[in-house]
Amino acid sequence: MGGRVTGSGTGVLLLGVRHHGPGSARAVRAALDAARPKVVLIEGPPEADPLIPLAADQGMRPPVALLAHAVDEPGRSAFWPMAEFSPEWIALRWALDQGVPARFIDLPAAHALAWKEETDDGDGETAPSGPDVRIDPLAVLADTAGYDDAERWWEDVVEHRGPGDEDAFAPFVVVEEAMTALRDAYGGGGHRRDLVREAHMRLRIRDARREVGDDAVAVVCGAWHVPALRRTATVAADRALLKGLPKARTDVTWVPWTYRRLAREGGYGAGVDSPGWYGHLFASPDRPVERWLTKVAGLLRAEDRPVSSAHVIEAVRLAETLAALRGRPVPGLTETTDAVRAVMCDGSDVPLDLVRDRLVVGDTLGQVPPTAPAVPLQRDLDRSQRRLRLRPEAQRREVELDLRGETDAERSKLLHRLRLLGVDWGLPRTSRGSTGTFRETWRLRWEPELAVRVAEAGVWGTTVLAAATAKAEADAAAAGTLAEVTALAEQCLRAGLPDALPTVMRCLSHRAALDTDVGRLAQALPALVRALRYGDVRGTDTRALAEVAVGLARRVFVGLPPACAALDTDAADEMRRHIDAVHGAMGLLADSADSADSADRSDSAERAGGDLRVSWYGVLRVVSSRDRVPGVIRGRAVRLLLDAGELGQDEAARLMGPALSPGTPPGDAAAWIEGFVGGGGGGMLLVHDERLLALVDGWLTGVSAEAFTDVLPLLRRTFGAYEPGVRRTLGELVRRGPGQRAGAGPGGPGLPGFAPDLDEERAGAVVPVVRLLLGRTGHEEESRLTGVGT
Incomplete structure (x- = not known):
């Protein structure tokens, strides 16, 4: 075992690594092959020792993670991720392949989880493994070497090292010397937990040495811990550090992991910036730059980018030239990225973002065999x-x-x-x-x-409720639009997430206060009002939600009339859809305020809820009468007022007349018709009001042949959306001519099925059914709902 890392009277092989480093992983494999230890000790939770054999299962495919959680409180948990290029995973697989015992020696998860509960310092760390120091050791070493980028320094000195004939233990000697200097300068970094973890590791190393001898033990751990594990300390001193630690009953299992979760941006404190790139470096036996740029070219071609083999050749040359100019031994991720941007992406960062997302980070998902305990x-x-x-x-x-x-x-x-x-x-x-x-x-x-x-x-999270709550809070903070936040509020009420609702409401209030676009406000309001309805049916307190909804509605009222002016065709159609959605929301919002018990309506928003309908109808009247508003919007405003009973048939006909007058351009008139009778119920409106039908018919017959060709697509879209029966009835009415339906009845001259007046006897027959469907009782309520007596 020549070349072994030795010191302080111990022959234990200490392999200090960087978590998730492909260069460290290759070095660990080479060192284990050279040393052939009889036991391999790995930084990780000892409770996972029974799960080690699963690493050799054919159904196990990294990235995976060890998950430990408190049995009595599943929300307390920690992960230890491993990729195929993680030194810990390589050590596990080497031991299993060679039939050598492997054990985890870090502080037990039972202590780590209980300690985390008592002394959490709020740093957001998801795993008790990893450096956990106030300094970044790599950054200090990189700065000492004259590098301004710790990642680039580590790549140059470790990750880009290929297989060679040099001493397999030499990299670990150098790393240990560097870390020893850092520990001499910075001590334990100010965290007692590291000292306790290292004490536990030393005790487990002593146990292994007694079992197989000094020269047969290999330890794979974070490089920062190596000097402390090499240090001579008494058993009594180490046990004293572990005495009195809190303890929780824990359970451990394997779970699938992803490259994206492994990345630092995914939230794991000991992650890496570019797991996809590191995985490529580890899996490439030779020519990693050429293989990487070929992979990039394949991705861009799949996205219909014109990338040829010549681009790959030029990108390789450029990457190598940049590495030489920057004094790097081989091109790294920075050089290959710059080459891809210049040669394959024409200097654009848009396709480069795709490369970063799909390849540099990657979407690789691990797999755990069915025999593993459930998460x-x-x-x-x-x-x-x-x-x-x-x-x-x-x-x-x-x-x-x-x-x-x-x-x-x-x-x-x-x-x-x-x-x-x-x-x-x-x-x-x-x-x-x-x-x-x-x-x-x-x-x-x-x-x-x-x-x-x-x-x-x-x-x-480890429960459905906790996980959904955390996900909702994260989605609210990351939402890009106001509509996304309002939709999320609706989801929270449907899903029964009261703990997430305050965070969502805070995000909603901030975005609503800053957003001035009427279209976005109108788009967000319906989901907010639907959330109020779901809150009502589930008995949820939605007063804060109602206040935001009413405030949002008031802002829509103020901004809608000017926002409707001078719109092109597409923008007018979109605004009409917003108006439809807001109209439906107004009815629900006002109903919610009206139905609230007066004892609970203490805030001004709820007291003002009863006035919402009046304000909204006033906005619609303003929109319907402005000439600069597109016809499709004016027509829809008139239609909504008519449906709400705020506009009589006579007034609707009066407003339709000028819109369809000979002086109105045919395209504008057709758009007004589309807004007025388009959508649900528009056909029945014409069926039951011959005056409106006669106005439409008269305008249509008076359109010139040239103009008719222009307005035909719009009219076809309007009337083509009607039910077949409605279209057939309208055809019959137009064929018979206006005024020919009066007196219709069985055997009468009009259209079968229509009479001039309401048949109260036939209408009253449906009252029991309506009462059953609506759950209403009492003759007075029936009369109010049906408009007839029994």
């Missing part, structure tokens, strides 16, 4: 499925949920929480025969891939 989130889901009697099945089936029942309401919350986490076990469908908010229809089908989605969602 906590999956276990919590299993418990919920059994409790709610909602079994996962491979066959597709539909489930009707009545939210007024406790069990169905809990089922709905579970399905909505899973959808928020990206686990689409159930897809919402339109309920048959019901539009009430108390009923939901779901199409359920359990796919094998959903188990992976559950494992991925485990990074947000």
Whole structure:
């Protein structure tokens, strides 16, 4: 075992590594091959020792992670990720392949999780493994070597080292000397936890030495810990550091991991910036730059970018030239990225972002064999499925949920929480025969891939409720538009996430206050109002939500008339859709305020809710009368006022007359018709009001042949959307001519099925059915709803 790292009277092989470093991984494999130890000790939670054999299972494919969580409080958890280029994973696989025992020697997770609960310093670290120091050792060493980038320095001295004939232990000697100098200068870095962890590691190393001898033990750990493990310390001193540590009952398992989670930007403190690049370096036996740029070219070609083999050749030359100019031994990620930008992307960062996302970081997802223990989130889901009697099945089936029942309401919350986490076990469908908010229809089908989605969602929490809450809060902070936040508020109420709602509401209030675009405000309002309805049916306190909704509505009222002026055709169509959505939301919002108990309506927003309809109708009147507003919007405003009973038939006909007068350009008139009678119910409006139909018919017959060709597509779109029966009835009415329907009835001259007056006897026959559907009782209520007596 010549060349072994020795010192302080011990022959233990200490291999100090960088977590997730391909150069470290290759060096570890070479050192183990040279040393042939009889036991391999690895930095990690000792509770995971029984899970080590699973690393050799054919169904295990990194990146994976060890997950430890407190049994009594699953929310307390920690991850130890490993990729195929992680030195720890290489050490595990070497030991299993050689039949050598492997053990984890870090501080037990039972102590780490309990200690985390008591002494969490708020740094957001997700795993107790890793350097955990106030200084960045790599940054200090890089600065000493004259580098301004620690990643670039590490690549040059470690990651780009290829297989060679040099001493397999030499890299670890150099790293240990550097870390010893750092520890002499900075001590333990100011964290007691590192000292305790190192004490536990020393005790486990002593146990292994007694078992197999000094020269048969190899230790793979973070380079920062090597000087402390080499240091001579008494057993009593080490045990004293471990005495009295808090302890929690824990459970450990393997879970799939992803490159994206491994990246620093994914939130893991001991991650790396470019896991995809590191994976490529580790997997490439030779010519890594050429292989990488060929891979980049393949990705860009798949995205229809014109990249040829000549581009690859030129990019390789440029990367090598840049490395020489910058004094680097071989091109690194910086040089290859610059070459890709210049040669393959024409200097644009847009396709380069794709390369960074797909290759530099990557979407590689690990796999865990079925024999591995289930992740906590999956276990919590299993418990919920059994409790709610909602079994996962491979066959597709539909489930009707009545939210007024406790069990169905809990089922709905579970399905909505899973959808928020990206686990689409159930897809919402339109309920048959019901539009009430108390009923939901779901199409359920359990796919094998959903188990992976559950494992991925485990990074947000170990219970469905905790994970959905954390995901909602993160989505609210990252939302790009106001509409996204309002939609998220709706999801939170549907999913029953009261702890996430304050964060979502805070984001919503901030974005609503800063957003001045009426279109975006109008787009956001309907989802907010729907959230109020779902809050009502679930008994959730939504007063804060109502206040924001009312404030948002007031801003829409003020900004809508000027925003409707001077719009082109596409913008006018989009604004018409916004107006439709806001109109529906106004009715629901005002109804919600009107139905609130007066004792609870203490805030001004709720007291003002009853005035919303009046204000909105005033806005529609202003929009309907302004000449600069496009016809499709003016027509829709008139139609909405007519439907709401704020405009009589006579006034509607009076407003239609000028819009369809000979002085109005045919295109504008056709747009007015599209706005007035387009959409649901427009055909029946013309069926029942012959005056409006006669105005449309008279205008249409008076359009010149040249203009008719121009307006035909718009008219075809308007009338083509009607139901076939409605179109047939309108055709009959137009063929017979205006005024020919009066007196219609069985055997009469008019259209069959229509009479001049309401048949109260026939209308009254439906009252019991209406009462049953609406759950109303009492003759007075029936008369109010139907407009007739029984």
